[in-house]
Amino acid sequence: MPQITLKINDTDYRLDVPSDMPLLWALRDKLNLTGTKYGCGIGQCGTCTVLVDGQPVKSCRSKAVNLAGKEITTIEGLSPDGSHPVQRAWNHVDVPQCGYCQGGQILVATALLEQNPKPDDAAIDEAMSDNLCRCGTYVRIRKAVKLAAELAADKGGAV
Amino acid sequence: MKTSNGHDVPNMDRRAFLKVTMLASGALMIGVGCKETSTDVEVVQETWIANLYVRIDTDGKVTIISKNPDGGQGVKTAFPMVVAECLEVDWKDVQVEQAALAVDDRYGRQALGGSRGTPDGWDDLRIAGTAAKDLLIAAAASEWAVPATECFAESGTVVHKPTGKSKPYASLLNTAATLPVPDVSTLKLKSRPEEFKLLGTFVRGVDNPKILTGQPLFGSDIRLEGMLYAMYQKCPVFGGSARSANLEYVRTLPGVTHAFIVPGGKEYNGLQPGVAVVGTSFWEVNEARKQLQVDWETTHADSSEDYARQAEALAAGPGENLRTDGDIDAAFASASRVVEASYHYPFIAHANMEPMNCTALLHESGTLELWAPTQNGKAGREKISATLGISENRIHVNQMRMGTAFGRRSRTDFMTEVAWIAREVKQPVQLVWSREEDMTHDFYRPAGWHHFKAGLDDLGRMTAFDHHFITMGKNGETVYGANLSENHYPAGLVPNFRLRQSIIETNVPTGPWRSPGHSAYCFAYQGFFDEVALAAGRDPLKFRLDLLSKSYGKPPIDLKRARDTLRLAAVKAGWGRDPGPNRGLGIAFHYDHGGYVSHVAQVLAEGNSIRVEKVFSAVDTGPILNMSGARHQVEGAVIDALSAAQQEMTFKNGSAQKRNFSNYRLLRFNQAPDVKVHFIQSDNPPTGLGEPPFAPAGPAIANAIFAATGIRIRELPFKRSGITV
Secondary structure, three states: OOEEEEEEOOEEEEEEOOOOOEHHHHHHHHOOOOOOOOOOOOOOOOOOEEEEOOEEEEHHHOEHHHHOOOEEEOHHHHOOOOOOHHHHHHHHHOOOOOOOOHHHHHHHHHHHHHHOOOOOHHHHHHHHOOOOOOOOOHHHHHHHHHHHHHHHHOOOOOO | OEOOOOOEOOOOOOOOOOEEEEOOOOOEEEEOOOEEEEOOOOOOEEEEEOOOOEEEEOOOOEEEEEOOOOOOOOHHHHHHHHHHHHHOOOHHHEEEEEOOOOOOOOOOOOOOOOOOHHHHHHHHHHHHHHHHHHHHHHHHHHHHOOOHHHEEEEOOEEEEOOOOOEEEHHHHHHHHOOOOOOOHHHOOOOOOHHHOOOOOOOOOOOOHHHHHHOOOOEHHHOOOOOOEEEEEEEOOOOOOEEEEEOHHHHHOOOOEEEEEEEOOOOOOOOOOOEEEEEEOOHHHHHHHHOOOOEEEEOOOOOOHHHHHHHHHHHHOOOOEEEEEEOOHHHHHHHOOEEEEEEEEEOEEOOOOOOOOEEEEEEOOOOOEEEEEOOOOHHHHHHHHHHHHOOOHHHEEEEEOEOOOOOOHHHOOHHHHHHHHHHHHHOOOEEEEOOHHHHHHOOOEEOOEEEEEEEEEOOOOOEEEEEEEEEEEEEOOEEOOOOOOOOOOOOOOOOOEEEEEEEEEEOOOOEOOOOOOOHHHHHHHHHHHHHHHHHHOOOOHHHHHHHHOOOOOOOOOOOHHHHHHHHHHHHHHHOOOOOOOOOEEEEEEEEEEOOEEEEEEEEEEEEOOEEEEEEEEEEEEOOOOOOHHHHHHHHHHHHHHHHHHOOOOEOEEOOEEOOOOOOOOOOOOHHHOOEEEEEEOOOOOOOOOOOOOOOOOHHHHHHHHHHHHHOOOOOEOOHHHHOOEO
């Protein structure tokens, strides 16, 4: 079983993983980082999304051994106190119902806003349609992405 | 106690109960009059346990217990809001604690389902908050030696009106603890929206901080010291059992610690036969499970195609008569116009975002502890007790947050499975189903066929209604979710009425699916009413208002509340306006689970591809507890209804055929409409919102599609009519 070092949320973790184990299960079952969720295992629902070098990646479809040396950000590492503009916007709009998919949604929105600080509806549609929400919080996700863009632009924003 | 990834585990042994009174529900309200001293932290802390729901610390911290499990319906925020409202404390000073399943009935029903949480909890929660507040007022009055009637409470403080002097609750705990429990019948409970300060406002979810930072919260987030991961392979054909399997080989695979056959029984919601594979990670166990070769014994080969053939044959027959009003044959003979149409919807799956899972640990003491994302822990505990022979008082159920529920988690098969496995492996174990197992071992919403015939008089009023309902059953009885009440409207709203029923035998497990029954057959009724209205040359709104204006015998529902929601949705949507080229408006109303809901949908058609642009919703479920949570349920139900209208689960050779989101598709972000929610906060007691907004949303959209395209959708999913979303 290969031993690898993964840099997750600015911390180096040494772990033994089977060579074909997806990152999702290395996070959840080897490192007890359970913020990244299992939904489908085939890259259809986006619930397991993490950021790798700032890009959204479905961790159920990415082998852990291939990610050594990359910067991995999980929902636990976005900002532990919830102060990231996307998290603040998500709370202000009160996006979650059950909350299970929201870690993935937040990370996709974060990557979108990094690349496109003022996305229009079409850009939001394009970015967010990879992630399923079974509760149907899509109406609020759209509002929250727009609010997050405002908060990120105005660092002193009050929300 | 904390788990290895920092999960708070509810305290199992909180013993400080002295006195007992009855709550309105019949539940016991235990407590009051003692102090609990906790010594497991360095600082000795004193807590006044006012009652089952309220604890106040000497440092002013107010803890409110949430008794029911939360799967996204928002009860963990809304219920404590009710207590806080009546306790007169500021929400910012409140922290909420999730209750475990009680060993007795002290909390009354601790379950999620039937939109019953709110109506069942409403009185108890108000009593708990008000009783604690009255005790604190009495304590202050006693300390000041003034009449309690001269005092009032606000923001966690008791104020003496004549002098203006005040005392914070935290300073009154010792005195309050010595006072007798107030007589419940003397409590003045807030009940109307104008009395509320906190209720009815927009309050954010109490679990947001954990959700937004990915902290452990859900059932599948539990990590215990030395915990193993288990999967449980059941026969792909419902009800089949395992004769043998290549267990010795599977045990040699990487990460696998155990593999064994469980004999199980016949009941779908009990412990079914299967093969358990246990190991050191879900992924390794799942890889090993794929190598299982099991010799299954099966007893049927049900298929969707066969059901459809049977439905067609049964449609030609008379069916069993369930209700007849008036003279139906004479009414049709004298009708000036007769309209006939047939509707059908398929089986659908729950497709919860978090696959079924449960964690169990058999303690050395013999107590079985479970961390269960369940809608009905009590039912699960009973099944485990019956199956494993462990007495119920030795089974402790922690109610975990659920990654959606929608009725699936009211079935507790996964709890019994993990209990059995935990006993075998003698280690803490987490059972996680794969998405494929979740999809293929669901308790599905059953299919149905509706054959309608309506007779109209010269004025376009419906004078006769004949309905042949072809549904799913077992041994001649309808299965769960497949029954239609003979009293369901338009029964009672049409002078001549007949309901007939035929049953197709099925071996497919069925169960509650968000607004069971209603979520399916409302599509048929409300589509047909549209057809009848248009055939009569009448406006679909006016036709419905007329239908809901006169009853024959006792009205089946509150007709005024029904009409009010129709009118409000119509006004908000601008019903009657020209929506523009290729656009259409559609309307539908439904009553279920105590709630009255109408929707108007606006769709834009580009050929047969439609976009649902907006849905205007009007809802009367009485006073709103949490404005955010209430809007959430309506927004989510509309989107869920549009999603469900694209779904179909099919069966072949006794097995479910769709296994994942690649061919069982849920609605995506770019397909979702904007939802405009409007509430009528009537004086009726509040009812739940998880279910009522769902049923009328699908038909409102289908009726709008007809208005935009001329295509009448009589079958689900929409694509059967050539419509894509």
